[in-house]
Amino acid sequence: MLDKIIFLPLLVKPIKTIMIHDFVKSMCDFSFGMLFMSQLIFTAAIYQKGLKYDLQKMMFRFMLYLLLISVIEFYLFYCSGTYAMHLSSPITDFMEMTVVPCVLFIIIRLTNPLQDQRWLIAVNAVIYFGAFAAYLITGNDAIHLTLLLFTIIYSVGIVVYGYFAVKRFNRQLESDFSNEELSLYWLKYIVYLYIGMLFVWSADTFIPSEMIAVVYNIMLMLMIGMFCYFVYRQDDMLRALECLNKEEIEEEPVKSYGFEVRFQNAFAKEKVYLNPKLNIVELAMAVGTNRTYISNYINQQLHTTFYEYVNKWRVEHAKELLASTDLSLEDISIKAGFNSLSSFRRYFTRSVGMTPMAFRRAAEKQSMETVGE
Secondary structure (H helix, E strand, O other), X not given: OHHHHHHHHHHHHHHHHHHHHHHHHHHHHHHHHHHHHHHHHHHHHHHHHOOOOHHHHHHHHXXXXXXXXXXXXXXXXXXXXXXXXHHHOHHHHHHHHOHHHHHHHHHHHHHXXXXXXXXXXXXXXXXXXXXXXXXXXXXXXXXXXXXHHHHHHHHHHHHHHHHHHHHHHHHHHHHHEOOOXXXXXXXXXXHHHHHHHHHXXXXXXXXXXXXXXXXXXXXXXXXXXXXXXXXXXXXXXXXXXXXXXXXXXXXOOOOOOOHHHHHHHHHHOOOHHHOOOOEHHHHHHHHOOOHHHHHHHHHHXXXXXXXXXXXXXXXXXXHHHHHHOOOOHHHHHHHXXXXXXXXXXXXXXXXXXXXXXXXXXXXXXXXXXXXXX
């Protein structure tokens, strides 16, 4: 009896280990299934949205490619009896490594929506698929290891490029648009997630683990979901940028005589800033000049951006409404030319140093003091 009591803890520990292993394996299977289902849903959503712009078409092809990889991995891990190979399999490694340049293409497409990067796709295809073919022919593990290290370095380069590309592109948007919603600031969150995925993928490649695979699947699902969601939001920006690109091809001649008077009248009398979708081409047409001339004037003479200048007028208009009317904040945001209440609150607070409601209370207090005197 005493012997059984002594050996009981020794029996419980292996049972716990087996249960934990089965749980982790089940989580790995579940996360893989969730990833596959999310890819199907996101792909269908993009297709349903329509493939009008090149970025949408590119994202749709990217999702189809991810689905192909998932189908092949499903076959290798669940149908061929080679589940133990896991993500350390050179075959799946090579497939997943090709996703890295795909992410780069998407970032480039987001930050340069009117430029053609097919040459870059061709170069990367030669590198990755050439290395894959060489590995299949020779079976040399050095090729596999070399491409793994190259992919990690490549990923770091994507992070650095993405950071500066987003900053540059947002500056371009501020020079051409007055709409705060047209922005790629959200992409920085995807870049942060991509950095985390890089570490997780590297760990799972060199130290295979089902628990790490679970984390990787979840992070990949989040990144794909964020990409697909925000591609939806790029629709207005792509439409606007294509319009700007056409205008740049045939710019109107510069009419510099009386330009400053016409420019001031456009804001002070015509109140062009009340148009929530105002862009620099529309302003140039209203003033009677071209985009390049008016952009240089705002940047070099007024020392600001088109976005900041237009929204400064909107804030002043909102101040008047806040001080002289009982309109709701939402109505004021619309009447002042802001495209949303959240944009109005955010920009007003940043510009004035207090919230719209605080400004209204201060204006009411000052008005009562004036009446009392």
